[in-house]
Amino acid sequence: MLVGVPREIKPYENRVAITPAGVHEFRKRGHRVLIEAGAGLGSGFTDAQYREAGAEILDTAEEVYARAEMILKVKEPIEPEYRLLREDQIVFTFFHFAASRELTEAVMRSRCVAIAYETVQRADGSLPLLIPMSEVAGRMSIQEGAKYLEKTHGGKGILLGGVPGVRPAHVLILGGGVVGSNAARIAAGMGAQVTILDVNLYRLRQLSEVMPANVITQVSNEHTIRELLPSVDLVIGAVLIPGARAPHLITRDMLGLMRPGTVVIDVAVDQGGCIETCHPTTHENPTYVVDGIVHYCVANMPGAVPMTSTIALTNATLPYALELADKGWVRALRENRELLAGANVVHGRIVYPGVAEAFGLPLSDLQEVLGQHSML
Numbered sequence: 001m002l003v004g005v006p007r008e009i010k011p012y013e014n015r016v017a018i019t020p021a022g023v024h025e026f027r028k029r030g031h032r033v034l035i036e037a038g039a040g041l042g043s044g045f046t047d048a049q050y051r052e053a054g055a056e057i058l059d060t061a062e063e064v065y066a067r068a069e070m071i072l073k074v075k076e077p078i079e080p081e082y083r084l085l086r087e088d089q090i091v092f093t094f095f096h097f098a099a100s101r102e103l104t105e106a107v108m109r110s111r112c113v114a115i116a117y118e119t120v121q122r123a124d125g126s127l128p129l130l131i132p133m134s135e136v137a138g139r140m141s142i143q144e145g146a147k148y149l150e151k152t153h154g155g156k157g158i159l160l161g162g163v164p165g166v167r168p169a170h171v172l173i174l175g176g177g178v179v180g181s182n183a184a185r186i187a188a189g190m191g192a193q194v195t196i197l198d199v200n201l202y203r204l205r206q207l208s209e210v211m212p213a214n215v216i217t218q219v220s221n222e223h224t225i226r227e228l229l230p231s232v233d234l235v236i237g238a239v240l241i242p243g244a245r246a247p248h249l250i251t252r253d254m255l256g257l258m259r260p261g262t263v264v265i266d267v268a269v270d271q272g273g274c275i276e277t278c279h280p281t282t283h284e285n286p287t288y289v290v291d292g293i294v295h296y297c298v299a300n301m302p303g304a305v306p307m308t309s310t311i312a313l314t315n316a317t318l319p320y321a322l323e324l325a326d327k328g329w330v331r332a333l334r335e336n337r338e339l340l341a342g343a344n345v346v347h348g349r350i351v352y353p354g355v356a357e358a359f360g361l362p363l364s365d366l367q368e369v370l371g372q373h374s375m376l
Contacts, residue, residue, distance in 0.1 A: 004068025
């Protein structure tokens with residue numbers, strides 16, 4: 001198969017979808033890899049390294065999209081890329097369709113095969129391709145939160161871990177999944193007082209057993225959130241409903257419960273956000289203030305640490321990408337239920353429930369779509 005890797009063009013996105021080591025694995029299987037010139041530079045990988053691994057370097061994204069049977073990306077295609085997508089071309093990347101009707105409709109028009117990293121799911125419910133980036137984003141959320149709590153960045157002027165005789169910051173984490181647990185570990189390690197909220201009591205029991213003493217757990221509900229907000233200094237939004245929009249757990253009126261200079265970081269912003277007043281920002285302009293509350297809502301947080309993120313992402317995605325290349329998308333989806341869950345939009349039809357529900361659009365049966373394609 002011809003596998004194409006274009007350069008990411010989303011602002012301040014420095015990751016790339018494959019490392020030279022990943023290229024080597026494709027070449028071992030007999031596949032050809034097309035890399036857009038300069039695609040890996042932001043992550044520390046040169047064109048020469050890709051050539052040495054066996055890739056062909058192309059000058060433009062247009063060439064990559066025109067020739068490749070499968071496109072590997074990191075972030076969802078944006079407007080300049082919509083016209084490059086082709087019918088029956090596999091596009092394997094983070095899509096987060098439920099956050100953008102424009103993207104969803106553009107991919108439907110292209111009639112490509114859109115397989116989303118974020119909904120590939122194991123039998124135990126875990127999301128193997130989202131996990132590494134969630135780990136990065138969770139840890140980064142505390143790093144960024146500590147910075148924006150500084151007075152020079154609009155925060156309260158609080159040191160996250162405090163000092164002897166002075167209380168540490170109170171960090172509230174909404175969601176006890178991968179993002180939330182990673183955020184809690186870093187915040188606790190820095191000496192903060194941490195509260196994790198989640199609706200899953202079993203998960204809270206797990207967390208209480210492994211987290212340090214300065215982390216407490218509580219069941220999440222609106223009453224508890226309202227009760228805690230006046231005392232918090234940093235809020236991390238870490239809610240995930242796979243493939244669907246995140247619910248708003250903090251509404252506009254709740255901002256008034258927090259003291260000016262409180263920082264909110266909505267890691268769920270690429271799925272619509274779990275804080276009503278959040279909207280996507282960039283690494284160039286990461287924050288804005290609403291009612292005295294500092295909002296940090298960068299939709300591609302791991303893009304700020306691309307060397308770590310690219311290697312972690314390739315470690316996770318490569319086995320699935322190789323299977324798609326070895327078998328083709330129809331056979332790969334039929335034989336791998338984890339990949340089957342990743343199919344979101346196929347030949348202009350939405351096949352993932354959360355995407356259809358987000359926009360009130362028709363949902364097609366994926367098995368029926370696969371059957372129709374098999375008969376072509």
